Amino acid sequence: MIKLLKYDLRRNANLLLAVCAVLILCELAMILSPAMPEVKIAVIIVANLAAAVIFMINNLRVFDYNIKSVSRRLLPVNTLSYVWASLIYGILNTLSLIVIGGGAGLYFFRRYDMLILGNALQLPAYVWLGLALEAVFTTVYGFLLFYVVIALARSITKKGAFWVGLLLFLVLSAAVDWLENLMFREDSTQAFKVATFHYESSTGIIARDPLTAAEGWRWFGSFGFELLLSIAFLFVIKWCVEKRIEAR
Structure with missing residues (x-):
């Protein structure tokens, strides 16, 4: 490696x-x-x-x-x-x-604008840790989603792999978003789910919204679902690569 x-x-x-x-x-x-x-x-x-x-x-x-x-x-x-x-x-x-x-x-x-930076620095350490871990996992999950699409497209056809891959990506991403929204009512377009913020125009302060118990359980469910998908993506990629090795 x-x-x-x-x-x-x-x-x-x-x-x-x-x-x-x-x-x-x-x-x-x-x-x-x-x-x-x-x-x-x-x-x-x-x-x-x-x-x-x-x-x-x-x-x-x-x-x-x-x-x-x-x-x-x-x-x-x-x-x-x-x-x-x-x-x-x-x-x-x-x-x-x-x-x-x-x-x-x-x-x-x-x-x-020192105010925004000051507000950010006052966030608790666990919030920063959660945001960092979620950013890393989201990045890895996104890469694996693209990798599995490429691997499947290369396994299905040699010519026109780009268009096959584009179709697979649209179908797979739409299916995952639909399932995630159906099971956990999570907004797939939201970058960070462990912490959300809002701007108070009266004070000019960016405040963090508290995470309720229901939102926390939905977040853990969504995280577990995407983690299982990531593992499944790895197995699919492994199968596609081994298929190419056997075919040589």
């Missing part, structure tokens, strides 16, 4: 470094620019979103390349190593974007 990860990093080093360098230069240019703060923040957000899209597409292409080249590898590689290597690769790329974007965000919060 480590060798495969190193190979992926070396093969895509130029792209990764170029995107990070351009993003840093863009943020520095906006920080030093005399433009309005709103314009600066908007440009930086767009730049970070563009970098995130590039990294996401690159990560999916890396996983796709690895499972396509199964039959060409001279040395045996554990089946799930393709998943772990691509997963760590994607997480490292995501962390680099968080660090770069977080640095710019911290500067603007300290420079223009």
Whole structure:
């Protein structure tokens, strides 16, 4: 797995470094620019979103390349190593974007709005821990959802895999969202469920909404459901890769 990860990093080093360098230069240019703060923040957000899209597409292409080249590898590689290597690769790329974007965000919060930063720092440690764990799990779950779609599409057909994969993704994501909403009444579009916030216009304070017992049980149910799905995705990916190995 480590060798495969190193190979992926070396093969895509130029792209990764170029995107990070351009993003840093863009943020520095906006920080030093005399433009309005709103314009600066908007440009930086767009730049970070563009970098995130590039990294996401690159990560999916890396996983796709690895499972396509199964039959060409001279040395045996554990089946799930393709998943772990691509997963760590994607997480490292995501962390680099968080660090770069977080640095710019911290500067603007300290420079223009200390109130929001102060409110955030006053959140209890368990809230930060819950948000961090949920962010990590959501990222991993999202990657696995894309990986299983790619693996299934490559197993179904050799030509037109993109369109088959797109159809599988739409059907699978819609089915999962419908089941999750049916069983737990959870909003699948909500990024964080362990803690929600609202803005009090009268005081200018961002307050955290308390998590009720019913909401807590729904959150745990939704988390368990997605955890089981993640395990199922791993088994499906393993089966698809082994099928390609047997067919070579």
